[in-house]
Amino acid sequence: MFDNLSEKLDKAFHILKGHGKITEINVADTLKEVRRALLDADVNFKIAKEFTNTVKEKAIGQDVLTTLQPGQLLVKLVKDELTELMGGDVAGINLSGNPTVILMSGLQGSGKTTFSGKLANHLKTKRNKKPLLVACDVYRPAAINQLHVVGDQIGVEVYSELGNNNPVEIALNAVKYAKEKGYNVVIVDTAGRLAVDEEMMTEIANVHKALNPQETLFVVDSMTGQDAVNTAKAFNDRLNFDGVILTKLDGDTRGGAALTIKSVVNKPIKFVGTGEKMEAIDVFYPNRMAERILGMGDVVSLVERAQEQFNEEEARKLQKKIAKNEFGFDDFLSQIQQVKKMGNMKDLVGMIPGASKAMKDVEIEDDAFKHIEAIIYSMTPAERSRPAIIDMKRKTRIAKGAGRRIEEVNQLMKQFDQMSKMMKMMQGPGGKNLMKMMGGMKGMR
Structure with a gap:
């Protein structure tokens, strides 16, 4: 970005x-x-x-x-x-109320429906909330279907009313339903238009007045630049929203919206979307973003993401395996899966100080591990657990099964051997101190 x-x-x-x-x-x-x-x-x-x-x-x-x-x-x-x-301090989200009502607003195509799902997933997994998604786009059946698909994907119920074209009624009925069923957060996805128009503004203003939500969030596509800022101003004049959500920040964005939206509407950026996956949502930290823009990286966010995937029980098992020289390709595959869950590779590289500059001409694909996974999946269970038995005959079979060259198999074996030795060294006093220090960074903000 x-x-x-x-x-x-x-x-x-x-x-x-x-x-x-x-x-x-x-x-x-x-x-x-x-x-x-x-x-x-x-x-x-x-x-x-x-x-x-x-x-x-x-x-x-x-x-x-x-x-x-x-x-x-x-x-x-x-x-x-x-x-x-960009706002100075990080802005939190107001989760008061029983239930907390969050109203999502924005233009059609801004990523509002998808982000409603991301926000629900974030509150469910990171804040231990029980969210309910509400489909209030009565004009586009595809939007209602999309929200149901998103809800199924993250395991969150979606409230919708077939045949009811009154978004105010649907929203109020959804809040009543949430109280009855014990949902403590209600996220209302409203209709978007291709441009700001009076009918749209009146409708969402009516929904806002009826709900009196704890949070009204304006979702904007960061790739639209200065147009996004002008749209935000038009919405804010009618809704007086509480915060901004920037989507598609992982795309080829110029950054104008992120840099200026706060000074124009005097409302903070609360969250950003950084990819297509439901986990691709970040709390917006102005100081961290400024450091990334200036090529200083964002080590704290990188460690936080790693800590989210860190399982202490699994780590203990892994330590024992390394100590006994039993670290195999199944364990390696598990580590790859955890790295992939941290986000898209280009975004992760941008968090390492100086890495973006050093690798500016290198295309980093999201499926960077694809060929490595193919090679490992081509191995037998015995080969994955005991890499030492992999001889030239086995390498030839593995390469053929994975559709890769034998040189790539040799390269992976060499890298795996070097990594195993390094991990063995990390078991020493110095390595353990480093791991403790990394653990201590969990609480850094």
């Missing part, structure tokens, strides 16, 4: 690196390039200009010209200002 913006900001800061002495002139030149990068990312001209003017004032105020590392200080000032521009 934000690859183009990150690259252009990096080039802007190179202006400073190319000079032995930092002057007010080349700081101004750098900030001019920063402003250009923001404009290319579809940031409003007025906001981009105010942004660079603020950074310049702070740079001069902190005497950036006479510091030992002026380039680093300027990067920090830009990071801090980006964080403020």
Whole structure:
């Protein structure tokens, strides 16, 4: 995400690196390039200009010209200002009320229905809530069917009323049903349109007035850039919503919506969608996003995602296997599955400091492990549990069964052997201390 913006900001800061002495002139030149990068990312001209003017004032105020590392200080000032521009502090979701009512709003095609499911899944798995999804798009039967499919996928009930074309009635009946059945969160998916129109605004305003929801969220496709910001303003004028959800942030987005929506509507971004899977939802942390935009990575989020897939009982079993030299390809396959659950590979690489820059021309596919899995699945149970028995004859059969070259099988065997040795070393005192430290990072925010 934000690859183009990150690259252009990096080039802007190179202006400073190319000079032995930092002057007010080349700081101004750098900030001019920063402003250009923001404009290319579809940031409003007025906001981009105010942004660079603020950074310049702070740079001069902190005497950036006479510091030992002026380039680093300027990067920090830009990071801090980006964080403020995107909202400053992380915004929580209001889960008061019995049940909590969350009203989803947005244009057709913004990803509203899919994200309603993602939010329900997030609240169910991360917050131990019992959510009910409500289909209030009475104009598109396909939208109601889509919500039922999503509900089945995540194991969440969907409330809908066939033949009822009154969304206010459906929503009120759903809340009553939720109280009777013990649901503590009601997520109402409303109708979207292809453009903002008076009929649509009146309808959703009526639903909002009748429900008086704890949270009204505006869902916006981040790939629509500045248009998304204008749409958000139109919705906010009528609904006075509580927060923004940015979808499709994993796509080829320029970033204008994420960077400017807070300053235009003065409402925080609460969640972002980062992929197609139901688990691809993240709480929005402005400071972490600013660090990622500037190529600093996001180690805390990476560790948090790893911790979500971390099973202490399984880890103990794995440790015993490693200690006894019994770590096999079935265990390796299990680790791959856990990594895949953490999110799409490009997103994960972006969380490693410097990795996005180092791998900017490398295409990272979501099915990066596909050929490795094919090779392992081509092995017999005995071969997977005791890799040492795999000789050349077996390798030939495995390669043929997986539809891969024998060189790839050899490469996997070599990598597996190196990883096994490294994991064995991690069992020593130093390795155990490292694992403890990683565990301690679980609570970092």
